[in-house]
Amino acid sequence: MGNMTNMVARIPNLVDWSTGEARLMSRKCDSCGTYFFPREHYQHRPGCSREGVKDVLLPKKGKLASYTIQYYACPPPFKTEKNITPYGIGLVEFENEKIQVAGIITETDLKSLKLGTEMETTILSMFANEEKQEVVTWAFRAVK
Amino acid sequence: MREVYIIGTGIHPWTGFSEKVFSDFATVAVDGALKDANIEWKKIQSIMAGIFIYGGNAGHLTGQYLESIFGETGVPVVNVYNACATGSAAIRMAYNSVAAGETDTALAFGADVSPQGFLTAKSDNAVQDRDVIRWKMTAMPNPVYWALECRKRMAKYGTTEEDLALVKVLMSEYGSRNPDARFKKVYTVDEVLKSVYVCDPLRLFEICPVSTGAAAVVITTDKELISKANKPVKINATTMGSSMYGDPTIRISALSCPAVPEAPMLSESYSASRQAYEKSGIGPENIDILELPDNSSWHYLVYLETCGFCKEGEADKMLRDGQTKIGAKLPVNPSGGFSSHGEALSAQAIWQVIECANQLRGRCGERQVKNPKVAMAQTYGLMGNSGTTIVTI
Numbered sequence: 001m002g003n004m005t006n007m008v009a010r011i012p013n014l015v016d017w018s019t020g021e022a023r024l025m026s027r028k029c030d031s032c033g034t035y036f037f038p039r040e041h042y043q044h045r046p047g048c049s050r051e052g053v054k055d056v057l058l059p060k061k062g063k064l065a066s067y068t069i070q071y072y073a074c075p076p077p078f079k080t081e082k083n084i085t086p087y088g089i090g091l092v093e094f095e096n097e098k099i100q101v102a103g104i105i106t107e108t109d110l111k112s113l114k115l116g117t118e119m120e121t122t123i124l125s126m127f128a129n130e131e132k133q134e135v136v137t138w139a140f141r142a143v144k
Numbered sequence: 145m146r147e148v149y150i151i152g153t154g155i156h157p158w159t160g161f162s163e164k165v166f167s168d169f170a171t172v173a174v175d176g177a178l179k180d181a182n183i184e185w186k187k188i189q190s191i192m193a194g195i196f197i198y199g200g201n202a203g204h205l206t207g208q209y210l211e212s213i214f215g216e217t218g219v220p221v222v223n224v225y226n227a228c229a230t231g232s233a234a235i236r237m238a239y240n241s242v243a244a245g246e247t248d249t250a251l252a253f254g255a256d257v258s259p260q261g262f263l264t265a266k267s268d269n270a271v272q273d274r275d276v277i278r279w280k281m282t283a284m285p286n287p288v289y290w291a292l293e294c295r296k297r298m299a300k301y302g303t304t305e306e307d308l309a310l311v312k313v314l315m316s317e318y319g320s321r322n323p324d325a326r327f328k329k330v331y332t333v334d335e336v337l338k339s340v341y342v343c344d345p346l347r348l349f350e351i352c353p354v355s356t357g358a359a360a361v362v363i364t365t366d367k368e369l370i371s372k373a374n375k376p377v378k379i380n381a382t383t384m385g386s387s388m389y390g391d392p393t394i395r396i397s398a399l400s401c402p403a404v405p406e407a408p409m410l411s412e413s414y415s416a417s418r419q420a421y422e423k424s425g426i427g428p429e430n431i432d433i434l435e436l437p438d439n440s441s442w443h444y445l446v447y448l449e450t451c452g453f454c455k456e457g458e459a460d461k462m463l464r465d466g467q468t469k470i471g472a473k474l475p476v477n478p479s480g481g482f483s484s485h486g487e488a489l490s491a492q493a494i495w496q497v498i499e500c501a502n503q504l505r506g507r508c509g510e511r512q513v514k515n516p517k518v519a520m521a522q523t524y525g526l527m528g529n530s531g532t533t534i535v536t537i
């Protein structure tokens with residue numbers, strides 16, 4: 001992670017770094033117990049009253065449930081200053097929350113990836129905007 | 145409900161990017177279906193049109209655009225979108241209109257013109273349209289989703305890279321025998337395994353590209369038209385399904401999925417197929433031909449399981465043992481599948497049903513399955529869209 005005070009998420013309300021560590025911004029429904037990511041991707045259990053939905057942060061760490069290595073550049077609107085291909089995409093499982101979340105894999109030797117690897121949430125800087133801020137997304141990296 | 149028959153089918157062969165417009169393709173398919181049905185345009189009492197999303201006004205109102213070309217008759221025209229199951233929705237609506245007695249004869253069609261370049265986000269509002277997020281934040285084109293599922297499958301059931309390649313080998317063999325297919329080159333396992341990874345473990349030849357194509361069917365309950373038709377094919381069921389809570393599949397455009405399954409994988413297709421089995425009284429054991437949505441080699445395998453043609457984790461064995469070949473127990477995708485056609489969103493589900501119908505009618509030339517009586521077409525659309533159609537002769 002770079003200088004956290006000078007970062008802006010390309011899309012807000014997906015990843016939080018205000019406490020000094022990167023955490024995904026989820027919502028939990030107290031009625032049916034389901035976690036949602038992104039927050040607006042409601043997926044209530046049929047029949048749920050949908051009462052008591054609150055913002056929660058997912059844990060920093062989870063386990064790699066699946067991954068792929070993408071060999072072609074993603075077309076716009078995806079944008080990075082430098083070409084990142086080939087890049088990894090991981091599906092990271094947060095066990096207690098019973099949810100798997102997808103994200104780019106960064107700072108990790110892609111050849112070393114294995115299902116079950118412990119991963120942590122981090123911030124990936126994609127490009128600088130006109131105000132010289134780093135425009136960022138969430139990403140995952142293998143825990144060292 | 146009344147008995148409903150397909151009496152006419154028409155296809156514009158699948159192709160790549162074209163300077164021609166959707167109506168150029170649609171008119172070929174609809175003309176073909178009318179001619180095959182041996183009826184004139186004025187007999188059509190309702191039009192169920194699949195839309196295509198990159199066509200602006202024309203794309204969203206394909207039915208009206210088409211009707212004006214053939215001559216406006218004031219009949220009900222409904223334009224529908226269900227992602228890659230759009231054609232299933234059109235056929236289902238046509239079937240329901242005829243079976244319920246609203247109209248006697250209906251047209252269902254879909255035509256899709258692929259845009260030049262990449263398919264990508266269609267809006268800029270990430271709160272409303274979460275599809276934006278996967279394009280701006282996680283760089284996930286569609287095959288990434290399939291690769292994530294494929295990797296899980298390989299770990300769970302031992303699917304090998306050779307299995308994935310073998311799917312393409314079979315599909316390319318059948319596609320080479322299909323004049324309407326876009327890709328006609330035959331590949332060996334070695335050649336497929338030498339093709340580059342797009343998203344590991346899926347290779348270039350193991351995922352299907354975007355195509356242009358059109359397909360149309362005329363269906364009727366009119367006894368006189370049925371008696372005049374050349375080998376009418378009965379629709380025993382045509383259903384649609386959506387996803388079920390707890391489905392562990394990561395759906396295209398989603399950023400998350402449940403970690404603890406409470407529903408089958410690809411539950412939208414599980415649902416559509418089970419509804420069709422229930423309605424028709426026909427089960428997987430009775431089906432002579434299956435057209436399934438092989439968007440990637442992973443789909444080919446998982447769909448055999450989702451639709452109940454074998455138990456979970458057994459599809460690889462079916463494939464390796466040759467049980468899915470033309471001439472074997474369950475010929476799968478004698479058309480050459482999406483692998484040989486590419487996706488033409490609103491048209492592909494209708495084309496799958498047409499392949500089934502024309503196999504039953506014995507019209508499929510070099511790829512003809514011997515004497516089939518029952519066929520099933522299964523679709524897969526992003527974000528929980530699926531349709532199943534079962535036809536008999």
Ligand SMILES: [Zn+2]
Pocket residue numbers: 029030031032033034044045048049050051
């Ligand atoms: Zn709930």
